Amino acid sequence: TQLLEQSPQFLSIQEGENLTVYCNSSSVFSSLQWYRQEPGEGPVLLVTVVTGGEVKKLKRLTFQFGDARKDSSLHITAAQPGDTGLYLCAESRRAGNTGKLIFGQGTTLQVKP
Amino acid sequence: KAGVTQTPRYLIKTRGQQVTLSCSPISGHRSVSWYQQTPGQGLQFLFEYFSETQRNKGNFPGRFSGRQFSNSRSEMNVSTLELGDSALYLCASSLGGPTSSYEQYFGPGTRLTVT
Numbered sequence: 001t002q003l004l005e006q007s008p009q010f011l012s013i014q015e016g017e018n019l020t021v022y023c024n025s026s027s028v029f030s031s032l033q034w035y036r037q038e039p040g041e042g043p044v045l046l047v048t049v050v051t052g053g054e055v056k057k058l059k060r061l062t063f064q065f066g067d068a069r070k071d072s073s074l075h076i077t078a079a080q081p082g083d084t085g086l087y088l089c090a091e092s093r094r095a096g097n098t099g100k101l102i103f104g105q106g107t108t109l110q111v112k113p
Numbered sequence: 114k115a116g117v118t119q120t121p122r123y124l125i126k127t128r129g130q131q132v133t134l135s136c137s138p139i140s141g142h143r144s145v146s147w148y149q150q151t152p153g154q155g156l157q158f159l160f161e162y163f164s165e166t167q168r169n170k171g172n173f174p175g176r177f178s179g180r181q182f183s184n185s186r187s188e189m190n191v192s193t194l195e196l197g198d199s200a201l202y203l204c205a206s207s208l209g210g211p212t213s214s215y216e217q218y219f220g221p222g223t224r225l226t227v228t
Contacts, residue, residue: 033216100171
């Protein structure tokens with residue numbers, strides 16, 4: 001069974017600092033999605049990466065997909081308290097016309113003002 | 114366009130009881146998936162419904178079941194509740210077609226507490 005490993009599990013930083021969260025697998029991802037979840041709410045889709053080497057930017061967030069499609073990273077520049085939450089990577093596991101998401105354990109980020 | 118809605122948002126039940134949770138997907142989305150989220154196990158896939166048929170299932174006991182209606186709304190049922198069933202139950206909808214990314218959009222979840 002392919003597992004998604006996220007690191008670090010917890011991160012507590014000051015406002016204005018930069019940070020990087022990693023998502024790794026022993027096998028090739030078909031595609032990878034990043035979500036952010038706030039307490040008591042469902043995950044919100046941030047981005048989907050599909051092509052090896054792909055880089056996507058969403059304001060202060062930069063997402064990279066490894067060339068071999070076995071790893072991905074999320075970099076936040078100048079973190080703000082509003083970035084606080086649980087960051088989850090998920091692989092879209094497809095089988096024919098159906099599919100499901102396999103999630104990593106998540107990275108809990110706390111940004112202190 | 115309205116997002117995914119789930120009802121109720123909070124539920125407290127006693128061991129041995131059963132519970133039904135409801136999910137309304139985004140308009141036009143035909144696939145509804147259900148996930149269980151706990152602090153220890155994280156987010157785990159329960160099952161997926163498409164056009165009123167279950168087409169994918171996770172590793173959960175038969176006490177967990179679901180169904181989908183012709184309007185794509187879905188319900189999830191858990192019978193003979195156990196303490197370990199306490200969790201946030203999330204519903205996600207997607208177009209469900211043969212897209213390469215299979216993006217899913219989540220509802221706010223139903224927080225189930227079993228006492």
